[in-house]
Amino acid sequence: MSSILYQVANGVAHLTLNRPEKYNSFNKEMALSLQQRLDEAAADESVRCILLKGSGKAFCAGQDLGETEDPTQLDFDAILTERYNPIVLRLREINKPVICGVNGVAAGAGANLALAGDLVLAKQSAAFIQAFINIGLIPDCGGTFMLPRLIGAQRAMALCITGEKVAAEQAVAMGMIYKAVPDESFEAECTALAEKLAQMPTQGIALTKKLINQSFDNTLAQQLEQEMRLQVQAGKTSDFKEGVAAFLEKRKPVFNGK
DSSP states (O other): OOSEEEEEETTEEEEEEOOGGGTTOBOHHHHHHHHHHHHHHHHOTTOOEEEEEESTTEEEOOBOTTSSSOGGGOOHHHIIIIIIHHHHHHHHHOSSOEEEEEOSEEETHHHHHHHTSSEEEEETTOEEEOGGGGGTOOOOTTHHHHHHHHHOHHHHHHHHHHOOEEEHHHHHHTTSSSEEEOGGGHHHHHHHHHHHHHTSOHHHHHHHHHHHHHHTTSOHHHHHHHHHHHHHHHTTSHHHHHHHHHHHTTSOOOOOOO
């Protein structure tokens, strides 16, 4: 079976991490396959939103430590440079909204890959763990970048150096994720949100995503300048014209994502 399941329906690319017997921990094949599938979704004009989930009980347990005969001799340079970092950059830079649906435990690299999504929905029974410290490692996959920006330096430090498990509703309360939903309605709510975003102005979402990413490095004056430039771009889209027309005609807009 493929380690990444891929299906497009109603404008949404459904990507599923599919090594349930290993709690969807990453080996080389799965990491490279996910990169390829993200590229396919980015290039497919029919795709206007990406939904990433895990199969089975977990979202992702991080790196598969059993991938080699001696897990103490993992080549972290190659693993991060060739596998994880390209995935994180794709999730942050792709010009379409990315929803990460956390259906179970998200640990180590799995937790930080989830946080690289634009919106994170989680089952109420799910949890996030910065598990690196438990084996003497440091957070990677952008964890030391995303966590302080999402929850502040104190909480980020605490989670990284204690390995404390954070329940989904705690994660919402501290601003780590967007929403925790009842387990029984998780699949339906993930799909509904993805399909809603797939019907919205895709270019406007992409430009908003770009601005929020840049805001961490810009001064206020620089951010205002960039907002002006990208607003000019947004004003040239057909979705802007449709939105204005629908407003004036008192009807629901039909956006085409262009």
